[in-house]
Amino acid sequence: xxxxxxxxxxxxxxxxxxxxxxxxxxxxxxxxxxxxxxxxxxxxxxxxxxxxxxxxxxxxxxxxxxxxxxxxxxxxxxxxxxxxxxxxxxxxxxxxxxxxxxxxxxxxxxxxxxxxxxxxxxxxxxxxxxxxxxx
Numbered sequence: 042x043x044x045x046x047x048x049x050x051x052x053x054x055x056x057x058x059x060x061x062x063x064x065x066x067x068x069x070x071x072x073x074x075x076x077x078x079x080x081x082x083x084x085x086x087x088x089x090x091x092x093x094x095x096x097x098x099x100x101x102x103x104x105x106x107x108x109x110x111x112x113x114x115x116x117x118x119x120x121x122x123x124x125x126x127x128x129x130x131x132x133x134x135x136x137x138x139x140x141x142x143x144x145x146x147x148x149x150x151x152x153x154x155x156x157x158x159x160x161x162x163x164x165x166x167x168x169x170x171x172x173x174x175x176x
Contacts, residue, residue: 042175045166048076055083058175063159066136068147071163076171078117080163081143085113088141101130112140118149127153 042061046054069077082094089107097103097117105113114135121127127150135142136155147154164172 044173044175045170046173047170048079051076051080051083052087054173055080055087058084058161059087061175063175064157065140066142066155066158067144068154068158068160069143069145069163070147070160072165075163075165077145077163080161080173081115081145084143085115088113101127102135112138114138114140114142116142116144116147118144118146121146121149124150124153 042057044054044057069081071077078096085094085105085107088111089109090105090113091108092105094105094115095103097115098119101116101118101121103115105115107113116132116135118127132150132153136153144150160176162174162176166172
């Protein structure tokens, strides 16, 4: 799936992503500031998370509950120095939990990823819109 959108369309983009039935582990790729966290916040809201969401840049993972009792994990591995740091925090338990896992900077844990996941690539276009590719 490929979508070109502006940030004011992010709600409908999140709805389309969830409606496309992606794998529950989704890797988010894109340059710093392209809108990965903003999209993840909207995906959480679309799934029914009612609590405030934020970037887990310093905590590495944030956990949310949806209104129908699903768990959503949001990872940000930007500050990770070694894959062993992710192992130390129990990343395997999260990734194989069957819950939603939204992962930013997944290349930092490339050897730890399960075989099946979806990928969202976001690119900032010259006109300020984003190009999103879901695979």
